[in-house]
Amino acid sequence: MNFNWDVILDALPLLLDGAKMTLLISLLGLVGGLVIGLLAGFARVYGGWFSNRLALVFIEIIRGTPIMVQVMFVYFALPLLIPMRIDPVSAAVVTIMVNSGAYIAEITRGAVLSIHKGFKEAGLALGLSNWDTLRYVVAPLAFRRMIPPLGNQWIVSIKDTSLFIVIGVAELTRQGQEIIAGNFRALEIWSAVAIIYLVITLLLSYSLRRLERRMKIL
Known part of the structure; x- marks a missing residue:
């Protein structure tokens, strides 16, 4: 079969719409996941027995189960509860939030524990409280x-959105599938x-x- 670039050009608007949805879901999910991850990560480091x-x-639980199972639970099982x-x-957004939140929690924990205790001691020596030392x-x-692993997590989340095809989200992979159902040009569309x-x-x-580089990571 000959590769036809015109097929890709015709499909490009729909594929770009799917790409926008992919980015939107991954970005919203990462923002929510960052909140969840920070709370869980700091709970692991500074929380009491129960919160830890x-x-x-x-x-x-989240890291031990596939993200596809998680989205199926959120979409089909959660409404029953x-x-x-x-x-x-x-x-899709909730699933990315929860899934990335579990990984960001471990990123947070590792980053906090990697800071030398001398920084905390210096803050306390300057008269800062424990909370202010942690905060500032x-x-x-x-x-x-955390920036490099957070970036990696965002990339992972972008690719994970392709799994949401199972619940009919019009992200990039779903759009590609629907286009192929109409023109049967799998080679061009999946390549695009x-x-x-x-x-x-x-x-x-x-x-x-x-x-x-701009932030001069330590």
Whole structure:
């Protein structure tokens, strides 16, 4: 079969719409996951016995189950437990939030523990409280070290959105599938989908590397 570039040009608007949805879901999910991850990560480091164990159970459950099972649970099983219907996009965002949150929690824990205790001692010696030392001394240093793994997590989340095809989310992979159902040009369309994913991740990786250099990661 001859490779026809016109097929890709005709399909490009729909594929770009799918790419926008992919980026939206991954970005919203990462922001929510960052909140969840910071809370769980700090609970693992500074929390009491109960909060530490609760965060650990959450992390192990989420990291120990496939993201496809998680989105199927959120979309199909969760509405049976709560009296509300969850639309596919909301289910996708919630799943990315919860899934990335578990991994970000471990990123947070590792970054905080990597900060030398001398920084905390210096903050306390200057008269700062434990909370202010954590807020103004430890947290900013830890966040700098979190940037590379957070970028990696965002890239992983972008690729994970392709699994949401199972619940009908109109992200990039779903759009590609629907286009193929109409024109039967799998070679061109899947090639275009792969290239779009590659361009997104390469641009994101390049931007993150520049950000790391600007912030002079310790």
